[in-house]
Amino acid sequence: MTGQRLNEFPLGAKMMLVAIGLAMLAGCATRPSPDVLNPVHLPVHLNASLQSDEAASSRVNVLAATNRNPDTARGGFGSAWADNLTYEQYAFSVPPNRKDTAITYPTSRPDPERQFAVIQRKQLPKDAFVEEALRSTQSDGTVGIFVHGYNYSYQEALFRTAQIAADANIPGSPILFSWPSAAAVAGYVADRDAALSSRSDLDSLVTSLSASGKVKRIILFGHSMGGFLVMETVRQLKLQHRDDVIDKLAVILAAPDIDIDVFRSQLKDIGRMPIPISLLVSKDDRALVASSFIAGERARVGRLDIDDPVIREAALKERLRVIDITSIQASDGLGHDRYASLAKFGAQLASFESGRRSSAGDVGAYVFDAAGAAVASPFRLAGRVVGSQ
Template identity: 25%
Template sequence: MGYLVRLILAVSTTVLAGCSTLGTREISSAELASLTPPATVSAEETKEDRQYPVLYGTTRAPSGDGTYSDQRDVQVHYGKVMVKIPKGHVTGSLGKKAIWPWRSDTHLSVQEITPLRSQDDFVGLMQRSLSNIRQTQSDYVVVFIHGFNNSFNDAAIRAAQIGADLDVPENNMIFFSWAARSSIDQYTVDEATVDASEIYLRTFLQSVIQGAGTRQVHVIAHSMGNRALLRTIVASLENASAAQHMQFGQIILAAADVDRDLFAQLGPNYLKVAQRTTVYLSPYDYAVHASGLVHAYPRVGCGDVPQVMIKGIDNVVSFIPDDIPAHAYFAEALPLLVDIKNLIRRNTPERPAPLWNYNNGFWTIGEAVPGALANRMRCKTQTTLHVNAG
């Protein structure tokens, strides 16, 4: 067992690297989906270079080179980043830097960071940007919250990749970057920092909601970023009147590095603030599996069946083998990108058989990877906690 734990931990260090109305009658999500064709995601390479803008809020201290450091600040900094998505970009990929001069560089890269002076400037920029796009194209914005071992630029690039691949209109993709250390040996430091980020994330999300106006705000939280989001939602419900509660469209909880028992206790709060909440987990997420071993208790984002089943919250277990050891599968596997895009666009997933299966109250995609090593390292759910949020 000691060998297996060490092996999993060694592998993990490499990978931790809407409601609508027609007249006065409310349209159900099922009706809305029937009126909206299923969304797809193109698997073709991009034909030309593209500059993709993403807005941001960060609690990182500014650095001297025009970007942001891995040190905490005691305020939210706002701004806009231009990310280059080069010709040859493949959906679900961050690209590769060219080693040889005759090969094309397909790696996404930060081109320009433009800080804003204040929260009001950020809200104003959002309002102006969204007003320039037809309402039918931009009736939503998407906020991405990154996880452990991410720099500011890492977060910006991942947000741009997700936004571009999901066809999120320019300036509608937003990310929040807490002061994670971009180092695999700083896990406990990041744990302390993400816990201290809750009040700032709450402020930022309130700014986004104000800037979005009547548009829906969808949230995608990844890995340790789920901890900040969960605490933020709980705090907003405890400290605000019903009229001031933050309301969201889709909340996507991807590869959540969150304690199973804590999620069983606090997770039902998502039902109070989101139109739909979806948990994505994988038995091959060795990063989250390693976190479970470190903490001695299972994490929400790793298992072969859901760790927690809360009535009203959807669970998707991904057996897709393309990204073993998996941790970013939600943003890299084409079927899951399609799934998220349908949730955002239609509030209804498009999960056709035989690729998708629904049994025992949750969804699965793909089949278990054969082989003794994959089976030994697979994260197996020992007990599913069932919560009736009634």
């Protein structure tokens, strides 16, 4: 824009900007139906290979907890809020020659050479779900939870979690928490309400896992509006005086769609966490430009400019890690899904352009150099960054 604020435009121009913004935030061109959740039957030779010890890169397991209402007619989950959480366990067949973060959904005739596919699906009672999660805890006691953003269906969030797990070769089963997004371009305000209404359910999931002494660290990774839900959940835990839970949390927010003043208020209530919050930001994130327009041109946390001395000073003061990941190529054309590409970089921490490597105690503002750096995945990012704490 040329310095004009949104409220200076006539009504027609405002509506056009909002429409453009919502379209930019949409993120998904071809939307998969709940049919992709139905397990496929693979050829005998492929099914046998997935059971072998060498099949780690061809099969991934995902646990999912959702407060969406079950869609019994279609076999998936809708956008209405359920009274209780539903817990599921999935196994995926992963195509061997996929490109970066691309997800090709199964068709009526699944092709495991080109498409992700569900090969096992099972609903679990809560106790069995927690047992599976504990069984999947990494050797250092880490478990990871992914919270998706605006305009995601259950199946889209589930396949994205599988893609991240596959590209990062994550041991065990990452956990998806799927809240009742409307999965619609025009559902931005409804999604914000749904995210707020999901705080207690995410709180319940995190608290259930933290109760085990086997769990030493819970990586709570929120993307976009999912980052808003994560922060609200941590704030709720703090107001409940659940420091025993908070002490285990490693919070990572990727492209967080959070108003900066709201974020300041959340930080004030939460206080300094034992493990510093990590923010993955990009000042050229055009989806968050649209989000800012919709909110009356209020700045979003995911577009923080680390070249600004005020931002660098605030990161140190608030004990935050603000990492600019602009150098990572996005696949959505908007610069909003860079987090999904982190998995392909390998197992080391980022080699920042400042010449420093992040360690457990580092806070402040950094630049991620994709050309010479490596961060394994959203789940391993926190595990590596805070590994010695």
